[in-house]
Amino acid sequence: MTVGADLTARxxxxxxxxxxxxxxxxxxxxHLTRRLTFGSPRKLVREILELGPRAAPAALLADRGETPExxxxxxxxxxxxxxxxIQTWWAHRMLRGNSPARDKLALFWHDHFATSDTKVRDARLMMDQVQLFLRRGPGSFHALLKAMAKDPAMLIWLDGNSNRRGEPNENFARELMELFSLGVxxxxxxxxxxxxRAFTGWHVKNRRFWFNKRAHDTGPKTIFGMTGNLDGNDVLHACLGKRACAExxxxxxxxxxxxxxxSEELRxxxxxxxxxxxxxxxxLVEKLVSSREFYSVHARRSILSSPADFAIGTLRTLDATAIAERLxxxxSRMGMNILRPPSVKGWQKGRAWLNSNTLLSRYRFANSLAGSAENDPRIPWDKVEKEGAEGLLALFFPEGLDGKIRKTLFGETDNDLKLMVTALVELPEHQYI
Structure with missing residues (x-):
């Protein structure tokens, strides 16, 4: 379907x-599983197909709990x-966990509230933050933003302990408005x-949030035209109440x-x-991914895959296992070092994911898929053989491929399934989800 120009944004x-x-x-x-989770494993796609477009998003976003593993x-x-x-733990969750849609959403929040262990220097606090995203990410944004304002890793990252009465540090206040809630x-x-000034005294002590009353500025403040003895909670409430935050x-x-x-109308x-x-x-996410726009022709294969989508998605599609420490x-070689985003703005996305070095890393990853059973990743070749070349092609591209690409693909691989896997993963079309 092509969404017509005559349709309103609503x-x-x-x-x-x-x-x-x-x-x-x-x-x-x-298409839904690629966007809402990682990849399109056949078993999951069939389950989603049976559920239908209305029920499927909620089912995918549901918390299915953790396996003993x-x-x-x-x-x-x-x-x-x-x-x-901690990176290994999260990569393992993304690949083998029960709730990949929650991990995909947590990855969004990790980029949105970009915090790096290069400065925090406490990986367990970083794990706590990711678990906060997993737990609260699908819930109220009000609750999530308030929790992040007291998150120890975030406060260390944005110099909360330096924010004191008489010597305010603007880092958190600036990012709260510019990157976390309102936009420029x-x-x-x-x-x-x-x-x-309102956030002075919001500190970290013994790896926990601590309100340092002696460091808090109790003087009158004016924010968004509102004057009073305002504190951090008042600022959060004011930001969350603005229409700009919703948009x-x-x-x-x-x-x-x-x-x-x-467009402005769509915004x-x-x-x-x-x-x-x-x-x-x-x-909100359920409504977005069950919309006419989501299933329109121009929304399909329109997003250049992140390294997580590319690597984790490819492995999940093939039902492959991998040594999580390596993922x-x-x-990182593809440009996404999880728990270590490059700046407070997170990762540059879209075409920025691809350059000569990161593209070469994607090709090397693709070539590693054709290794022997002793290698890593481990692909269940018995299942692949049952699929056959046509089945493998349909697994990665159920929407079909251009005839010339198909002809070249089959000609170059001569129906060798290991070569076919590598060739499919290297295709420009596979770089998009």
């Missing part, structure tokens, strides 16, 4: 109607406590200065899951959708 965000707006078929279900991995990696150990243009420099968060989620251009409609969801992120390093 209509584009309205629910997808199978048959009238386009088919609800295997290709559509695979996942709990054991979490416990063992926390005991080790290194950055590498919806606050003044004076708002930031006054908000910094900012909804647009970022729209870009993450849909990736199509946003306003997204803000309305956020408010209609009562600030709850899970229901964060693979993703």
């Amino acid at each position: 209509e584009r965000l309205g629910p997808f109607r199978p048959g009238k707006d386009g088919p609800w078929d295997y290709s559509a279900a695979a 996942m709990k054991a991995v979490a416990d063992s990696q926390r005991r080790i406590g290194s950055t590498e150990a 243009g919806h606050y003044t420099e004076e708002d930031i200065k006054e908000a910094a 900012f968060i909804a647009e970022k989620l729209f870009d993450y899951y849909l990736g199509t251009p946003v 306003k409609a997204l803000g309305e959708l956020y408010l209609a969801s009562s600030h709850n992120i899970g229901p 964060p390093k693979e993703m």
